[in-house]
């Protein structure tokens with residue numbers, strides 16, 4: 035006879051931690067660092083402050099050249115976490131503040147817990163979290179482990195201290211099994227690429243060999259924090275609408291639509307309800323399940339809603355992206371002026387997939403510095419996170435290597451030195467896995483990336499044609 | 511101020527259903543069918559009975575050429591589900607009977623629920639499940655929906671009936687939004703490839719256009735059902751060992767090791783405990799967390815454990831794989847005898863990754879029937895499931911297209927007609943996503959696939975050399 039069992043969400047992600055990017059001691063230390071840094075960046079951007087992030091990885095025991103025990107410490111000047119919330123924020127899987135329709139790096143309520151969980155199951159380490167939400171708040175210190183089978187924190191210490199230094203931010207420390215020597219180059223790439231896509235952040239990294247890496251901000255201007263948005267009628271289903279109907283205090287269907295969805299004003303609501311032939315007597319209170327199905331189908335098919343509002347998004351911008359690209363590739367403005375190198379960036383108009391707004395920004399760069407090695411160098415970003423693994427599974431890779439006909443732009447792929455930068459920002463990034471390493475090839479997203487690269491390619495073509503022309507001139 | 515929220519596992523997979531393969535009405539109907547069929551196949555193989563599976567997809571409303579409402583019905587002659595269990599098995603995410611170390615198609619406790627959930631959120635459908643565990647059991651009928659926010663079933667009907675026909679099995683029916691015209695060819699490929707890898711199953715499929723497809727069994731011999739196995743010491747971590755220590759009734763550490771792990775006999779236990787320098791006074795009762803960490807590290811590093819036991823696995827076998835390949839590619843034994851086509855299969859010795867045993871079986875086929883279109887045709891299987899999506903992200907694709915130097919085997923990739931079949935079976939398939947569509951490139955797994963193809967390649971080479979030789983002869 036079969037034996038049946040239920041498992042908690044923590045147990046599920048413990049058993050399947052490879053799906054979240056925690057496969058081996060080298061991959062796990064990379065994932066640990068990126069999950070913690072992304073939490074800190076989110077926490078700072080939400081406040082609109084330039085992030086100051088300090089990260090230290092120290093070797094505790096075991097081989098230095100292979101898996102050993104390391105301690106990880108990260109500190110930020112972000113908005114902090116209320117003392118009562120800390121145990122759940124770090125001890126309960128599927129708990130967090132990023133379950134909204136808002137452009138944040140976090141979206142699963144899982145990353146921080148995975149880092150702690152991996153440390154705990156490899157070294158039995160507990161985690162110490164210290165945080166304060168500002169000068170008016172005391173400093174809370176929590177030491178906890180995760181009860182994986184129950185998916186709840188095991189609190190070993192929970193006390194507050196006076197906030198003598200008027201501090202605001204969060205500091206986290208725990209031990210974990212790591213293989214730094216194998217992960218080092220990816221970790222440093224992650225830092226460097228974060229510096230490109232978050233040019234207003236200071237990141238300090240002290241590595242296990244005692245080396246100090248400083249990634250200094252190139253600007254103190256922090257862009258507008260992304261804002262939360264309502265669902266768009268094209269992104270709904272029966273469950274979403276039923277949940278809204280349950281909690282709404284709207285008296286009429288018109289009011290319900292205006293209040294809970296974006297881009298529905300009075301006139302639109304009225305016209306739409308006519309189109310949907312929802313009777314005059316229907317109210318949020320008396321909607322039957324069949325009414326809801328009818329309403330949802332009408333919402334999905336009605337073509338006269340305005341496109342999703344993208345003002346909630348916070349892209350990087352063409353200038354900042356160009357600055358970051360030049361920095362990463364070691365291209366000076368002089369190189370460009372003298373025609374030895376090219377950097378071109380562009381930001382597309384907002385687009386949508388499945389009712390979610392998104393913006394694609396691309397950069398193309400050509401310079402002798404760029405190693406060709408038979409391929410086009412691809413840098414991928416989503417919601418200002420660098421994506422460094424599983425390149426060949428990403429929609430951008432597919433576009434760059436299978437869709438774009440580079441000869442149209444005077445590029446011989448693998449011979450002409452070329453680097454392509456793609457940044458996608460959205461209220462929901464269509465990652466293919468919870469490990470946040472590559473983006474699914476959803477048609478709307480794929481088309482937008484194709485069009486962005488084609489548009490950017492035309493300016494690249496001018497540069498390469500001119501270069502080719504000058505070279506032929508010189509020959510004569 | 512940030513608003514914090516916890517969500518249930520059902521809510522998590524509802525919000526991220528694309529990660530589970532439920533992206534669009536066409537992809538979702540494929541995923542729905544494969545999740546249900548795989549549950550039925552598991553249920554039959556566990557009993558050792560040749561599966562008889564009936565699947566019907568009928569169009570209910572909406573466009574026939576585009577997303578519409580369909581009803582899905584699947585019936586099997588498997589082991590059935592106990593009446594009291596049905597609500598949780600189909601109404602609670604992260605609940606199931608496949609959380610063991612055993613080769614089954616299911617491994618997440620999620621698939622059946624995702625199919626029902628997608629139907630529910632697109633059409634508000636309830637699901638009817640009817641099951642009996644055999645002639646001595648009554649027939650239980652349950653009608654339910656899933657309370658997504660609470661992750662529990664909402665039972666709308668739950669009654670038993672006398673089992674007049676002495677039936678054993680399960681029947682499930684519900685409605686869902688589907689786009690059959692776009693999914694049809696993938697669904698039929700899935701059926702055909704299931705017929706290859708499960709040659710002892712009968713599958714009947716009635717499609718929305720009323721067409722009947724019958725995939726008849728080629729053999730009535732059902733292989734030994736896969737068995738459950740204990741963890742191998744190389745696959746442990748602190749959490750696993752702590753859980754075992756909590757529940758064990760072993761009085762000594764030696765007994766604990768022998769009882770709860772595979773491949774540890776009396777002598778091995780003693781030698782290992784000496785190697786680990788676990789003091790004589792240590793018992794399962796008085797192990798401290800530091801002792802557990804020490805024990806786990808020793809277990810991972812001790813080299814004298816026997817390799818994981820693979821007798822629990824149930825591969826297809828070289829003969830059955832060859833039969834299935836010939837059927838799929840329309841190659842007759844006559845074609846092969848006359849040298850017009852080649853089919854070669856081989857089963858590798860068991861291997862392991864991260865303490866999990868696995869077996870790789872490969873087949874290579876060359877015949878004029880095989881379309882070349884500039885690439886090598888690749889068929890992928892895992893635990894007797896055909897994998898039809900995300901080919902380019904799969905470890906087998908990487909091996910076939912990037913690692914193997916086909917010229918060593920007289921193959922000009924894309925010109926020489928070639929089909930490669932790869933089947934991996936394991937107590938835990940290293941899928942990269944919960945959608946079970948592609949396998950991660952874990953080094954041990956990748957090496958094994960490379961070696962399998964190289965080994966099979968040598969026999970292919972003989973055939974292609976001979977063919978080339980005869981062709982040159984004919985020219986003179």
Ligand SMILES: Nc1ncnc2c1ncn2[C@@H]1O[C@H](COP(=O)(O)OP(=O)(O)OP(=O)(O)O)[C@@H](O)[C@H]1O
Pocket residue numbers: 069073074077110112113114115123124129130131132133139140141142143144145146147148203204512
């Ligand atoms: N450094 C930090 N500063 C402020 N809040 C934080 C910090 N780290 C974590 N949090 C809070 O804890 C919550 C849980 O973090 P966690 O990384 O587990 O999930 P997430 O960031 O919401 O989603 P994801 O799994 O995609 O990372 C966050 O939503 C955030 O509210």
Ligand SMILES: Nc1ncnc2c1ncn2[C@@H]1O[C@H](COP(=O)(O)OP(=O)(O)OP(=O)(O)O)[C@@H](O)[C@H]1O
Pocket residue numbers: 036545549550553586588589590591599600605606607608609615616617618619620621622623624679680
């Ligand atoms: N047709 C069936 N016959 C017998 N038992 C079934 C059947 N379908 C589902 N079950 C039972 O219900 C449980 C839950 O099924 P579900 O598909 O949700 O998860 P799973 O098969 O365990 O894992 P996965 O998510 O990988 O498919 C199964 O473990 C099995 O015990």
Ligand SMILES: [Mg+2]
Pocket residue numbers: 069072073139140141144145146
């Ligand atoms: Mg996070």
Ligand SMILES: [Mg+2]
Pocket residue numbers: 545548549615616617620621622
């Ligand atoms: Mg299943």
